[in-house]
Amino acid sequence: MPDKAKKTAYSIADLSQEFCVTHRAIRFYEDQGLISPERSGQARIYSPRDRARLAMILRGKRVGFSLADIREMINLYDQEDGPAKQRHVALKKCMERIEALKQQRIDIDITINELEEYCLILEDLIDINDIQKAQ
């Protein structure tokens, strides 16, 4: 089997396996207008672009975006050649999302710090306990 990224077409099973999502989920994303693979007869056939898009969708999800958010972002990307006004709107939304993400990163850092400090406390408690046992 060649490199996954080098294939030129994927079945739903390919993608479902590679990204650990169910067929149902992938089809659901299609229902929601997030992806639209070609058809070979009635079977779906996904291009590398579709695959990249799926990766974006899943990353967006991990980052906390709703599918509606993600759809909006994807639509942004498809508006490069729209009228100037549309692009202005897209730019604004884009920047807003960036700001939100930066704030979210701050939240994550705070949470990581809290948890790390607490890990230290726990480790100390465990060490003390081990020493006591050893005596």
Add this chain to the structure above:
Amino acid sequence: MPDKAKKTAYSIADLSQEFCVTHRAIRFYEDQGLISPERSGQARIYSPRDRARLAMILRGKRVGFSLADIREMINLYDQEDGPAKQRHVALKKCMERIEALKQQRIDIDITINELEEYCLILEDLIDINDIQKAQ
């Protein structure tokens, strides 16, 4: 009115306003065992610790944790004096959460980069358009 963080007790309205969440949500967190304020008669009365806990809850949510996740984390914090085994478990979970958060930060950085690059493209397109108009 004194500094918000200096008050020694808060009503549900205080917290609801300060953190921009509804009364309903705060009570729901209580239902889920995430917070447990004192009562004055039947009214809830929140201590600074409760307030800090609410802040944690909301930060956890922004970071993408479910309420069940958050409850688990809060319970970790309450297990400092549990048996040694509990503390080992807590430590492990703690570290797993940290790893997950670090991965999530990577996802966020990737997404930010993608969006920033796309912003540049949009800005270029807009500039070109403006120049064309000016002629």
Add this chain to the structure above:
DNA sequence: AAAATAGTTTACGTTTACGTAAACGTCAAG
């Protein structure tokens, strides 16, 4: 006393993001 204000419980409704089951098409292998 009446009305407004702030709080409470109970219970059903809503949205999101799928899960799950039914019932069927298709195509290569035995």
Add this chain to the structure above:
DNA sequence: CTTGACGTTTACGTAAACGTAAACTATTTT
């Protein structure tokens, strides 16, 4: 040719995280 393996659509179900409405209590203001 039929039996899997893999795919499809349709449709109902579900868990999470509240929203919303109803109906009540307690206190404060007019």
